[in-house]
Amino acid sequence: MSVSKNPDACPVSILMSLLSGPWTMYILWVLCNSGPTRFGALKHLVEGISTKVLTERLRMLEAAEIIYRQYEPTVPPQVTYGLTKRGQELIEILHQLNALAERWYGSQQREHSNSNI
């Protein structure tokens, strides 16, 4: 999923194309609120997502160094995902975007009212 198809995409477009796809923001939001989380738990928290897409998004975010992947070769194996430093930086700006969005659309309180992204 691309934000811009132009060859001369600016850096922010690269970033946006990372965040654009379905589920991506939600995954970050969950990782932000729940802290480091294992794959299975993530799949439950991000309700309705398929393993395929979850895996794709995690790989993508990992490649972008926005999240990290910690693999423990136990049996059964344990894989934990969490926000990196970059992830934290990104989240901060997303908070600003969220503040803007709430001013525009009004901040309807929802069930999970603990600071959304």
Next chain:
Amino acid sequence: MSVSKNPDACPVSILMSLLSGPWTMYILWVLCNSGPTRFGALKHLVEGISTKVLTERLRMLEAAEIIYRQYEPTVPPQVTYGLTKRGQELIEILHQLNALAERWYGSQQREHSNSNI
């Protein structure tokens, strides 16, 4: 194109879903750099976009009050698009995102080096 398919999408997801689609950010970038621009000019500046998608994006951004549409019923008609106050606010945050992106990916200078979004 949706960012999150969850019913309880947070405001920032609403915003992101607006910005997510192909071309959208690029259109905003052009409007930011070129100021108010007519449809035809926009279609040339955003090279490669189809009239269908350009129209869709403009309608979407207009509905979100991020851009305005000024119609002059002359013959031939003139329609000019530009950033609204909201559009300016949004651009400011996108600049921050861009700054982040440049730090991460390095700021390769490109042909149009006048302040990207």
Next chain:
DNA sequence: CGGAATCCCGCAGGATACTG
């Protein structure tokens, strides 16, 4: 448990033609 592989399908986006 944490995926990879495979198949399938809807719909977003491209191309083209036409209009007030």
Next chain:
DNA sequence: CAGTATCCTGCGGGATTCCG
């Protein structure tokens, strides 16, 4: 000039099955 209308296609995402 600034769009609509129509048709067509690719591919992104869902569901399912299998593996170390």
